Amino acid sequence: MTKEFTTGAFHGLPIALGYLSVSFGFGIKAVQSGLSPFSATVISALNLTSAGQAAGVDIIAAGGTLIEMILVQLTINIRYSLMAISLSQRLDKRFTTPHRMAASYGITDEIFAVCSARQSLLTPAYMYGMIFAAFLGWVSGTALGAAAGELLPASVSSAMGIVLYGMFLAIIIPPAKKSASVLLVTAAAAGLSVLFRYVITAVSSGFAIIISAVIAAAVGALLFPIKEDE
Amino acid sequence: MRTAAYIAVMALVTYLIRMIPFTFFNKKIKSPFFRSFLYYIPYAVLSAMTIPAIFYSTGSIITAVVGTCAAFVLSYFGMPLIAVALAASGAAYIAGLFLA
Incomplete structure (x- = not known):
């Protein structure tokens, strides 16, 4: 023990x-x-x-x-x-x-x-x-x-x-470098987050993160479903 | 008082997210879509949290951009999390000395 x-x-x-x-x-x-x-x-x-x-x-x-x-x-x-x-x-x-x-x-x-x-x-x-x-x-x-x-x-x-x-960049960048689908998902999430910051400013910062991430991850899951052992 | 409510809610949600599956889950998730979604979601969240907020994290866009570049280069070459985090801060600090 x-x-x-x-x-x-x-x-x-x-x-x-x-x-x-x-x-x-x-x-x-x-x-x-x-x-x-x-x-x-x-x-x-x-x-x-x-x-x-x-x-x-x-x-x-x-x-x-x-x-x-x-x-x-x-x-x-x-x-x-x-x-x-x-x-x-x-x-x-x-x-x-x-x-x-x-x-x-x-x-x-x-x-x-x-x-x-x-x-x-x-x-x-x-x-x-x-x-x-x-x-x-x-x-x-x-x-x-x-x-x-x-x-x-x-x-x-x-x-x-x-x-x-x-530290967050250090978590995202190595897998994005290796996998085109992770790169696309992270780029989409960042793009949406920028859009919320400067264009759709009525949405609060917390919800902007949720919406950006869920859309990006869902699109990624639809377009590039991962293989079983990943 | 309001802060205490925020803190209690944050802690409770974070705990339940870990506790419920760890204590009660015994099966494997089968849905390829859901598995893929769960695989991508951490990266998407961190990306949305970081950009563009990182450029406002030091009080000066210029020092923040310098720090971001340092973090980007070091993480591209696969340096450990802690090295990247400290280098970003160090680069922003040095850039700040030049601006002052």
Whole structure:
């Protein structure tokens, strides 16, 4: 039990270090959007996700509706459902329902990636260890960024505003380079998003993201259905 | 108080999205359309979130464009997420020094 936890935490170490710097950027962004450092830290502790939190803070700053918040989180985070389904096929029998309910909290892109690469069946302790490491990095980074956002010179904190977007580009570009269909879907989503920003300005930013992404992904799924093992 | 409501809703939705399939799902999704849609949706969401918002993320379009170019080039060559994220910020910061 203890050994599995330590192994998980050790495998989670690179994730924790990555999260530390990215969440530092989130902390700064959240404070710049008018949230308190405490709220920013609570958001990170409860959500453990980058894109959803960034969009959530945008909605809070813009005074959006709660329905908008629900739909945006659903759209952005629905990929976790797919990852959860995938991981659910590879769980050790020690994964009882309460353990599943607890460990599901920590399904992120990176934790999913590392857990998927593990040869043996996943135990609760292994996942808890990894989630624990990732959680420490993500939450402490947010708290530091939110607090230091007020201490750092404006030149540094404004430059940190781009950190999360840089990470998003790093997620999109390699697959778009390899696959013409991903390239087309991302270009379509970006084009629609630009259209909403400058032309159809009556639509709020949260809904603009949902509509752009759903149209682009649906068109992609119709025109270029993926093969079974992708 | 209003902020607390936003935070509670955000956290609850995010948790349920992960918890329900992880706890209760045992079957595989068969529909090729739905599987393809789920495959594309993360990329589409990130793309729509990033463009054009990235150009307004540093308070100066010029420094943001410099940061975006740095991120674009490094991710094109497959650098790790964290390296790309920090390089984007570093490039924007350096560009800001030249503007000041």
